[in-house]
Amino acid sequence: MTDRADLDTVFAALADPTRRAILTMLLEDDMAVTDVAEPFEMSLAAISKHLTILTRAGLIAQEKRGRVKWCKLQPDALRGASVWMQGFGQFEPVNLDAFERFLASELGGEDETRE
Amino acid sequence: MTDRADLDTVFAALADPTRRAILTMLLEDDMAVTDVAEPFEMSLAAISKHLTILTRAGLIAQEKRGRVKWCKLQPDALRGASVWMQGFGQFEPVNLDAFERFLASELGGEDETRE
């Protein structure tokens, strides 16, 4: 499932504010590399490296269509890390079951876009 | 509450397997620095550095009693990071206001909201 190396790479990927911002942007929609880079004050090459790190962590997937490479979120990759964190159950974590039910009600009730 | 720098330091702290192992050990009980170091094949100074990093991330607290410094878990520090991650459990655009309310209800009450 989720071994140590996975957790290393996922947590390391999340430890950078630029990469977290990229993930947040991708929550809205899939994006091309150039569009991902646009709001940042940094070179395209730097963004490309960040995207490579996110891809290696499994947090996003990149698919090339034509000459454009599309980036899309792979939120399942967060699950292993999340579960690890919830293992510190001495606090009351965000309850995954409740979260699932929340999502189900949200997705089922008002925005049935999930196929 | 949880700003970017916090998430940086928390995720970075979690990205090292030694530090995650230390946190796991501290789940069982509070420990002195020397005892934390005992199972690891590395110098006490290295462990001391790891503990400093965990402390700065807020993940543990260190209290000196006599000449012994006790380390104890501060699992609340994981909450901010956990909440951030839960935001990515969703594939499809979900009502963000409802998501906020969900988080508020989950985190707000001491009692579990899951029935």
Place this chain on the structure above:
DNA sequence: TTCTTACTTAACCGGAGGGTTGAATGAGGA
């Protein structure tokens, strides 16, 4: 006081991380 225990600090090392610029690749468009 002196010795020992429990840590931390300092100096150092190799390697990885985040950034740069500039060249290279690869796919359309004219």
Place this chain on the structure above:
DNA sequence: TCCTCATTCAACCCTCCGGTTAAGTAAGAA
């Protein structure tokens, strides 16, 4: 074909990270 756009690669820079050893500090024991 030639040009442009989208993206990566390569080389380099500097800083931080994870480890080392050795010296320093602080507190209890003798």
